[in-house]
Amino acid sequence: MRYTSIVSLALACCQSASVLACGGHKHGDREWTQAELEELERKWGTEFGYTGIGSFAHLKHAKCLTTPSEHYDIAIIGAPFDTAVSYRPGARFGPRAIRQASSRQTSFRGYNQRANINPYANWATILDCGDIPVSPFDNALALRQMTEAFAELGNRAPVSAQHLSRPKLITLGGDHSLALPALRALRDYYGPSLRVLHFDAHLDTWHPDKYPSAWPSTQTHFNHGSMFWLAGQEGLVSNSSAKPNVHAGLRTRLSGLDDYLDDDAQNWHRIVSDDMDDMGTRGVIDRIMDTLGTEDPVYLSLDIDVLDPAFAPGTGTPEPGGWTTRELIRVLRGIEGLNLVGADVVEVSPAYQGAGEETALAAAQVVFEVLSSMVKKGASQKAGSVGEEKQESARDEL
């Protein structure tokens, strides 16, 4: 990329200035040797935390949706969509804020000492694929756009076929409704064997009618508190009581206790925020791992409001009494054995965060921990292993 820019700059010079002014320097009209290119890289290839155009963690950036030739093992993709929220809007600015807050993540100092791995300098090709240009005017269209984008990006051949059979996506949100198109895009591949690990203050399995609904409208069903209800209705997630999905960090007010009965009926296991006091991080980790195991494909959906507003005020529906950032990171490290096939970090709404950008920093750290887990798991996983066989059988059923 860098060399291309230099060459095109030189070409632009020759086009705009006189031939004489440009001639003689021979910057743009000769072949560069590999050694010369390496020397340029050595001299100018460095990026400090505060330099560069702002891709996630200074990763190579490509508009993957318009460049089918781009391949990757893990893609960071922004979904700047926030018109399905019930309270504060603003999460459309989340992807940019998370990228900005990831500035101090670099490949040269990316070693995650908790995970004992540098996800940016390992087997995986990780790309920042930019944003999906989601309509802010038409939610039905937005849902279609996100579904098609996730399907397109997820079905591309990976770079490291020896480690995975399809690439993994980590979505920067955006409001939480984007989990529905993300799960729809995984349906053909995993079918109902897919399980969800959901970090959130809120259930998000609410029947759409639990919102004020005197004016019936199917369109209102697509909102950031009902997407897991819709996913259940559409058979996108596990509905076997032997293989429940998991909520972690719950603490919101309810319509009534029947919200929990509805949640039970949708095959969810609940870990509430207060469980952290009673069980500690170790207990929470054990409960998640005992429930989800290390083989079933798991989609991780993390609403940043799982954190207490003291740590993450920049979010759409803050709820006091949440976990600390340190506790969340500890839990994320403890569950690295999960077979994560995709993830999102959502509801980052920078207009409500402090000048220290603590909310977006926490979200960027979550992405780092998820990347570390995916790369670490993939290092020991071969395509065609147990988790992959499950994918084959899910495909056969369809």
Ligand SMILES: [Mn+2]
């Ligand atoms: Mn929430």
